[in-house]
Amino acid sequence: MARLLEHHALGFFREEKIPVPRFQVVSTAKEASEAAAGLGGSVVIKALIPVGGRGKAGAIKMAKSPSEAIGQAEGLAGRTILNFPVEELLVSETVNIAREFFVSITFDSMSRRPVLLFSALGGVDVETILDRDPAQLSQFPIKLSQGLGLSQARQVLDAAGLTEKTIEEGAELLCGLYRIFCRLDAETVEVNPLVLTQDQRLLALSGVIVADNQALFRHAELEGMAQPDRTNGWRPLTALEKDMRAIDAIDSGSAIRFNEFSDGDIAFMITGGGAGLLAFDAITKLGGHPATTFDITPGRVEEKMYRATVAILSRPGLKGFIAGGNITNFIPIDVKVRGVVRALKELDIDATKFPVVFRFAGPGVEAARELASTVPGIQFYDAATSLEDAVARIVELTKSR
Amino acid sequence: MSILLDEKKKVLIQGITGRQARTHVSYMVRYGTKVVAGVAPGRGGSDIEGIPVYDSVDAAVKEHAVDISVLFVPALNARDAALEAMDYGVPLVVVLAEGVPHHDAAQMIERADEKGIQLIGPNSQGMISPGKAKLGGTGGAEPDRLYMRGPVGIISRSGGMGGEIANVLTRRGIGQSSYVSIGGDLLIGTSFVPLLRLFEQDAETRAVVLFGEPGTGHEEEAARLVEHRGFTKPLIALVVGESLERLPKGMSFGHTSSIIARGIGSPSRKKELFRKAGVQIADSLADVGDMVGKVLG
Numbered sequence: 001m002a003r004l005l006e007h008h009a010l011g012f013f014r015e016e017k018i019p020v021p022r023f024q025v026v027s028t029a030k031e032a033s034e035a036a037a038g039l040g041g042s043v044v045i046k047a048l049i050p051v052g053g054r055g056k057a058g059a060i061k062m063a064k065s066p067s068e069a070i071g072q073a074e075g076l077a078g079r080t081i082l083n084f085p086v087e088e089l090l091v092s093e094t095v096n097i098a099r100e101f102f103v104s105i106t107f108d109s110m111s112r113r114p115v116l117l118f119s120a121l122g123g124v125d126v127e128t129i130l131d132r133d134p135a136q137l138s139q140f141p142i143k144l145s146q147g148l149g150l151s152q153a154r155q156v157l158d159a160a161g162l163t164e165k166t167i168e169e170g171a172e173l174l175c176g177l178y179r180i181f182c183r184l185d186a187e188t189v190e191v192n193p194l195v196l197t198q199d200q201r202l203l204a205l206s207g208v209i210v211a212d213n214q215a216l217f218r219h220a221e222l223e224g225m226a227q228p229d230r231t232n233g234w235r236p237l238t239a240l241e242k243d244m245r246a247i248d249a250i251d252s253g254s255a256i257r258f259n260e261f262s263d264g265d266i267a268f269m270i271t272g273g274g275a276g277l278l279a280f281d282a283i284t285k286l287g288g289h290p291a292t293t294f295d296i297t298p299g300r301v302e303e304k305m306y307r308a309t310v311a312i313l314s315r316p317g318l319k320g321f322i323a324g325g326n327i328t329n330f331i332p333i334d335v336k337v338r339g340v341v342r343a344l345k346e347l348d349i350d351a352t353k354f355p356v357v358f359r360f361a362g363p364g365v366e367a368a369r370e371l372a373s374t375v376p377g378i379q380f381y382d383a384a385t386s387l388e389d390a391v392a393r394i395v396e397l398t399k400s401r
Numbered sequence: 402m403s404i405l406l407d408e409k410k411k412v413l414i415q416g417i418t419g420r421q422a423r424t425h426v427s428y429m430v431r432y433g434t435k436v437v438a439g440v441a442p443g444r445g446g447s448d449i450e451g452i453p454v455y456d457s458v459d460a461a462v463k464e465h466a467v468d469i470s471v472l473f474v475p476a477l478n479a480r481d482a483a484l485e486a487m488d489y490g491v492p493l494v495v496v497l498a499e500g501v502p503h504h505d506a507a508q509m510i511e512r513a514d515e516k517g518i519q520l521i522g523p524n525s526q527g528m529i530s531p532g533k534a535k536l537g538g539t540g541g542a543e544p545d546r547l548y549m550r551g552p553v554g555i556i557s558r559s560g561g562m563g564g565e566i567a568n569v570l571t572r573r574g575i576g577q578s579s580y581v582s583i584g585g586d587l588l589i590g591t592s593f594v595p596l597l598r599l600f601e602q603d604a605e606t607r608a609v610v611l612f613g614e615p616g617t618g619h620e621e622e623a624a625r626l627v628e629h630r631g632f633t634k635p636l637i638a639l640v641v642g643e644s645l646e647r648l649p650k651g652m653s654f655g656h657t658s659s660i661i662a663r664g665i666g667s668p669s670r671k672k673e674l675f676r677k678a679g680v681q682i683a684d685s686l687a688d689v690g691d692m693v694g695k696v697l698g
Binding site: 107109110112113114127142143145182187212214215217218255272273275276277278280281282284285297325326327328329330362363383384386387388389 | 424425426435476477499500501502503504505507508510511514515525538539540541542543546547557558559560561562564565568569572585587589590611614615616617618619622639641642643644645685686687
């Protein structure tokens, strides 16, 4: 889920000969004005941030002249929009729009193949409309072994009521998008809006490419563009989240996934995708406020557990700490517990005053219990106690504080 | 009885020489899994604890009948290994790797569909038919800690939570017919529905527990199956992640599938559809134990 910035997406479109508006990337109002002059005076100015919903959030401005461009660019540059600081602006030529469409190529978890989504509704807020009224969105499954052919692409456009000449151009365009989707191993390639201009040209006015983090190892061309460390999905990483990425980088043998919540007060380190969700639901239901989520895949985890615990518990305002996870099959849990206990000792945590609950189960449970007992006050639970009961315990202990 | 796996199924191990594979294969064999051969390119002719190793699936299947292949290969090689197994006619392929690129997963799935092969995973933890055999990491060195033979089927999108559910049941003296970990990725070869159909046919299975998560429409599809009487035994569903609905979109706890998008995949909707179809909704692991206990009488 690494979303490329728009100018990178437009760059890939251009390489595939997909028509895009003329554009320039700038960082100051003065540069924006100069760019506007070079693009014919009337321009659209957009904040380059890695999230959707920019139109509604006021991150897209129109300017009729280079002088107007100064004011509009000043209103964007340096601001924080949708949680992201605006460092660069995209200035692009305006076009006379006759019709707008929405095109997306992505994976469908149900047909379990790529699907081309097309709608004759395009533009700002189209996603909300399509969520409400899915009938406006046509879906065309694609067989990977055959790819998207020109004839299939023509059918899509024909169904949308385009004229013959435009259908030919549009079919080439859709096939170009599919080539990008495959070439980059992308999760999603999207154009919104795809516009038909008043002089009957098709143009990809704005584009989104979402790269697959798990395929980045074979895509050197995306280096510097697809930045999984730039965001956690909806906002930039917090300082603690950045620290955690650095801790994760000490060893590629296991992977940490971590989120921080500004309003939480219980340090929460329940590992396992499913177990983490179950425990998170349980803690929320009981009125507890987790400050973090944490997951780590198997590997040499002791050092990472130690450093991660130190980092998490250094956060101010915490009332308690719960660590553990689902019953493991073969991973010795004492290795994890050793890291956590080392951190507790180093931080001089008094678990008789600052509640600490462990729920660890699996091979090595006796050694783990032994380690936990060296820090007085830790409440240790194993497979005899459910994850939810352990969660209830930390909520109860922190509520009275 | 059981589904997909028993002590008679002949199992091939791709990537058998890796450290993790060796450990797990030894546990599998000890439990009763009939491992007939292994594959490791360049290592053909050797053996691992008496299991013959071949350079390719082709070479292995010339010498051995194979019912199931289990892939202990890293994510970046998983596609090629899975396609190789399918091309040589292995009818059931289990992919354990986590972090398989989407395009690779989609290619495996398409080939499996074309050839009528049952693909489990990627990102499966394996499966177990208690008292008979196990595949992958499921159950670890001591499967009897969590699993015992009995009448309840388990299907889970989370490997770890399948074990937790078995733990709850076993502690109450309720055994399991088979547990299948289907994988937490966005694109998986086998979702709930085909397995529910198999459990429906399995005489030993009297009830099924399903563990669901946010994202995808797999639970919705299972609800439709029950509604249309394609599955008629008692079904108990534990669907987690409702608390995510109040958080910003795009957040993931680790499973690539667990992102709610385009109106589908929200846990509250999944639960609602299950309820309408007559599926029992468990709100906790303890509920799972109570509900299963009650339906078995």
